[in-house]
Amino acid sequence: EDQVTQSPEALRLQEGESSSLNCSYTVSGLRGLFWYRQDPGKGPEFLFTLYSAGEEKEKERLKATLTKKESFLHITAPKPEDSATYLCAVQARGGSNYKLTFGKGTLLTVNP
Amino acid sequence: GAGVSQTPSNKVTEKGKYVELRCDPISGHTALYWYRQSLGQGPEFLIYFQGTGAADDSGLPNDRFFAVRPEGSVSTLKIQRTERGDSAVYLCASSLQPSARAYFGPGTRLLVL
Numbered sequence: 001e002d003q004v005t006q007s008p009e010a011l012r013l014q015e016g017e018s019s020s021l022n023c024s025y026t027v028s029g030l031r032g033l034f035w036y037r038q039d040p041g042k043g044p045e046f047l048f049t050l051y052s053a054g055e056e057k058e059k060e061r062l063k064a065t066l067t068k069k070e071s072f073l074h075i076t077a078p079k080p081e082d083s084a085t086y087l088c089a090v091q092a093r094g095g096s097n098y099k100l101t102f103g104k105g106t107l108l109t110v111n112p
Numbered sequence: 113g114a115g116v117s118q119t120p121s122n123k124v125t126e127k128g129k130y131v132e133l134r135c136d137p138i139s140g141h142t143a144l145y146w147y148r149q150s151l152g153q154g155p156e157f158l159i160y161f162q163g164t165g166a167a168d169d170s171g172l173p174n175d176r177f178f179a180v181r182p183e184g185s186v187s188t189l190k191i192q193r194t195e196r197g198d199s200a201v202y203l204c205a206s207s208l209q210p211s212a213r214a215y216f217g218p219g220t221r222l223l224v225l
Contacts, residue, residue, distance in 0.1 A: 004154070031211060043116070043203055043216035044155065087154055091211065096168070098143060098210035102154030 002027045006088050006103035013078055013110050021073040021106045023088030031097050033071050035064050036087040038105065044087055047073075078110045114138065116217035118204050124223045125194055133189040133220045137206030144187050145214060146179060147203040155203055161187060162210060194224045 005024045013019055025033065032051050036044035048057045050066040057064050061082065063074045073086055085107050089100040117136040125131050137144050142163055147155035157171040161181045169179070176194075181187040191198055201221050205214040 034213075036216075041218075043205075043218045046213055046215070049213060089154070098145070098160050098162075098207075099157050099168070100147075100155070100214065102156070104152065104154050 002090055002092055002101040004088055004090055004101055004103035006086075006106050008106060009104065010107040011109070013075075013108070015079055015110055015112050016077045018074070018076045018078070020075070021086055021108070023071040023073070023103060024069060025071070025088070025090045026069075027090045027092050027101075029093035030090060031093045032091045033066055034089045034091065034100060035071070035073055036089065038085045038087055047086075075108070078108075080110050080112050083108055083110045116204055116206055116215055118202075118217040118220050120220060121218065122221045122223075124225065126225050127194060127196060129194050129224075131191050131194060131222065133191075133202050133222070135187045135189070135204030135206075135217060137185065137187070137204070138215055139185075141206035141208055141215075142184070143207045143210045143212070143214075144181060145205045145207075146187070146189050147205065147216075149201040149203055149219070151200075158189075158202075160210070191222075194222075196224050198222060199224045 007022045035047040038044045048064040085105040087105045089102040119134045144161040146158040149155045160168040164184045176192045179189045201219040203219045205216045207214045
């Protein structure tokens with residue numbers, strides 16, 4: 001069974017204080033690892049997809065990296081508007097390659 | 113362009129009642145998914161449609177839950193004899209093809225009293 005564990009559950013940062021969120025996963029064969037951002041009362045908003053170990057993707061203050069067992073979402077010099085829940089999900093190869101298995105998310109609060 | 117839309121945005125019902133939740137996917141997206149998100153949890157897969165047919169309904173919790181997509185576009189998730197434990201946010205998503213990036217709607221917040 002595919003599993004995703006995210007840590008920490010919650011993280012408070014001061015504006016400008018860089019940090020990283022962790023996503024550990026077990027999957028029968030990884031097709032893709034996804035990062036989503038979710039604001040209160042909204043649906044998840046796509047950020048990145050990573051497909052192979054060593055791959056990195058960046059968007060503004062966010063950078064996602066992938067190894068064979070985990071992914072990190074690095075946040076550089078965060079701003080209050082980066083406050084949200086960040087969700088990690090895996091997609092397996094094979095017959096169920098449409099299904100996303102999500103972690104519980106990390107609630108990020110950035111204080112001004 | 114228009115994203116995935118869901119109606120109603122909020123639904124309050126009484127235990128034992130029947131509810132229908134609607135999803136309008138992005139035009140041209142053949143794959144459609146329903147997920148359920150409980151408070152403090154990540155979304156959990158319920159059902160996947162490819163075109164008009166339910167290709168995988170293994171995530172539906174029990175036979176009180178049913179979903180249709182009769183014309184390959186709009187989908188309706190139907191819950192019979194609602195229970196308090198059904199209270200959650202029901203998310204719909206669509207994608208161009210099954211393994212492609214999924215676009216999520218804003219969700220329907222269901223509260224069963």
